[in-house]
Amino acid sequence: MTLEEHARAIEAAIQAAADDGFYLDNGETEAPYLELNDWTRKTRPQWFKPIDVPERAHE
Numbered sequence: 001m002t003l004e005e006h007a008r009a010i011e012a013a014i015q016a017a018a019d020d021g022f023y024l025d026n027g028e029t030e031a032p033y034l035e036l037n038d039w040t041r042k043t044r045p046q047w048f049k050p051i052d053v054p055e056r057a058h059e
Contacts, residue, residue: 006049
């Protein structure tokens with residue numbers, strides 16, 4: 001799989017959990033910013049893909 005394909009698979013798993021009522025948050029009930037990195041160089045990521053994380057609907 002490519003970096004993009006892995007990122008989309010992670011998004012799909014996170015969305016499936018959200019569909020069942022389970023959400024990721026940053027400890028303050030906000031969706032965290034996530035990205036998948038390719039560390040082909042040791043000091044910093046060469047490529048990255050953002051991961052879309054759904055926000056919980058506040059009641």
